[in-house]
Amino acid sequence: MSKDHLRRHSSVVVDGVDRAPSRAMLRAVGFSDPDFKKPQVGIASTWSMVTPCNMHINILADEASRSVNAAGGKGVVFNTIAVSDGISMGTPGMRYSLVSREVICDSIEAVTQGQGFDGLITIGGCDKNMPGCVMAMVRVNRPSVFIYGGTIQPGAHRRDIVSVFEAVGAHAKGDIDDEQLHEVESTAIPGPGSCGGMYTANTMASAIEAMGLSLPNSSAQEAVSDNKKDDCDRAGRAVLNLIEKNIRPSDILTKKSLENAITVVIALGGSTNAVLHLLAIAHTAGINLTLHDFTRIGERTPVLADLKPSGKYLMSELIEIGGIQPLMKTLLDKGLLHGDCLTVTGKTMAENLQDVQPYPENQDIVRGFDNPVKKNSHLVILHGNLAPGGAVAKISGKEGVEFTGKARVFDSEEVALKSILDGGVQKGDVLVIRCEGPVGGPGMREMLSPTSAIMGKGLGKDVALITDGRFSGGSHGFVVGHVTPEAAVGGPIALVRDGDTITIDAENRKINVDVSPEELEQRKAAWTPPEPPGRGLLAKYARQVQSASEGAVTDKF
Helix, strand or coil: CCCHHHCCCHHHHHCCHHHHHHHHHHHHCCCCHHHHHCCEEEEEECCCCCCCCCCCHHHHHHHHHHHHHHCCCEEEEEECCCCCHHHHCCCHHHHHHHHHHHHHHHHHHHHHHHHCCCEEEEEECCCCHHHHHHHHHHHHCCCEEEEECCECCCCHHHCCHHHHHHHHHHHHHCCCCHHHHHHHHHHCCCCCCECCCCCHHHHHHHHHHHHCCECCCCCCCECCCHHHHHHHHHHHHHHHHHHHHCCCHHHHCCHHHHHHHHHHHHHHCCCCHHHHHHHHHHHHHCCCCCHHHHHHHHCCCCECECECCCCCECHHHHHHCCCCHHHHHHHHHCCCCCCCCECCCCCEHHHHHCCCCCCCCCCCCECCCCCCCECCCCEEEEECCCCCCEEEEECCCCCCCEEEEEEEEECCHHHHHHHHHCCCCCCCEEEEECCCCCCCCCCCCECHHHHHHHHHCCCCCCCEEEECCECCCCCCCEEEEEEECCHHHCCHHHHCCCCCEEEEECCCCEEEECCCHHHHHHHHHHCCCCCCCCCCHHHHHHHHCCCHHHCCCCCCC
């Protein structure tokens, strides 16, 4: 049967006498006469050797391409970039991490539109790969499937990358010596895959599955596994089915499917970065999602998974008991998920979950509703005179729900980290790390190094940290990020001084500095904005980026 009706985009590129030059070019990269009549599927690979998260994705891309070809299409693999959060963390290079999300999205859009692909498969491994891939899928709105690169296997003694960051703090405290630190460093990362807890990569993979944009179980597979290869094989067939039925991301991504993603992220105890990325994905899709939606959904959704960083278990251990599908089935049965949402299987969420079996009875990785880790969301949206535009706190409950202390103000992550490691931070301090927002960084760096140093020094319950930057999914403790407006644009966080009393009240969702409005106005009048960067990618980003409360997107004008 002719597949001409499936080639609405590629036919413009390859059909007709006048397209002979295009066909000539494509023959050189492996096309034959029959291939010009097949639907073309672009396969966006984030493979690179800059990080273990992505070092195997070329293999997955080849698997997906073979599957597309076997299903009657023509797979075309192309690359985009990756920036490793774990490697760049705590350095100036981390400023490029969130920026890379926009570069990834833009580059996939450029290739997909430029080459006229009829469908799209995207494969992401590190934190910003995944939202960047999804934003591109939404932008081009071709039948699309996302494949998660998969989680890493545990290191020795169940270690992961956060174990190394926290070992640095323990070393500074004197709890471990150089040899012990080297042993942790040498054994924590055994091979390919994304960081092993419910950090940002596994959080976003789970959110994308809950949105219906990846196949069932794609988020809960180890990077090196037969299951992940099977995921790639199924994705090839799935994208051809989506092309056949003309099911596009705009048919799948809706306000309700985003609400499903938020619910699953909360139940898993996921990363604060999910707030930023889901807002950005919603913006790209033209869907009205705000910080209020996270509060509204959080009031009714408990944290059920006891996963790192604040819990005990790794993603690989969740995989062993069934991944996130049984959790989603439980949430659906409790009326917390919208079962009528369409997914990339061509079926609804409820249909996908219909035959999913519950977790084994003897496991304690995912708790029941009668014994939650936390009765409502750990992602707490705060407002107050310190964050009139909102802030995002990660409150597991283990560190309490309220903190009042004296401000210790730092204008960069590096200066704050040095003070923590040198013993300059004391119990009762509220660390204020500012000028790290989307504009001020530029790039909104993650504060994993300071939070890990705090935990490693045993101050997790005794010190709070607030910032206009972000937190890694590996951060835990009493932490508040995404403070808006940020310091670089004159937000109140720019006006805080050492010794000011700051109160964080997660129960009432408030964050305030005990300074009168009149005093804040006087400080604002004396404030001088920082000099913006002059040229290059960061300068362009700083000029275009929106606030964290709007997802830090760069295409809103």
